[in-house]
Amino acid sequence: MLKYPDLDSLFRALADPTRRALVERLSHAPATVGELARPFDMSLAAIMQHLQLLEGAGIVATEKLGRVRTCRLEPGSMDTLAAWIEARRHPSERKLDRLA
């Protein structure tokens, strides 16, 4: 059986609409915490908490330059999830994929 790095925290991190919206935004390009927070009706502290959870799960990486923290998606983190899901799809779907 394949070993997957902490699937619990990956799935848990994405089980929240704000965190998924942050990931969606970062899937286009890196952004500062301020830029990420702008569209949300939420305190900067709350956004930071969501980002910390995404960082802890290995989905987002952040870097601080002076007073500005920039966030980006961590390449490969989604692969783990995609591989687990693909291996667990309904057998008939996998069969159809092979025929296609």
Place this chain on the structure above:
Amino acid sequence: MLKYPDLDSLFRALADPTRRALVERLSHAPATVGELARPFDMSLAAIMQHLQLLEGAGIVATEKLGRVRTCRLEPGSMDTLAAWIEARRHPSERKLDRLA
């Protein structure tokens, strides 16, 4: 933007190792609740609770015939997750996929 059926409950349902193990087992073939419970050091009631959560998220379907409840994976439920993840992967990875 694509609309996804309740991603919160899909991700939350899979953020637990017991529930992922149940999905793994069902990805091979349907099984009764008793068969599913056997490998776990857990009460039948606890397994039933996990199954109810998976059923609520639309991942598992169950059917009762007489006294026996049989569970199977719900075809298509994983597609929703796979599509969301694929669309949010790191841009450089998507570019590589297109080149391949």
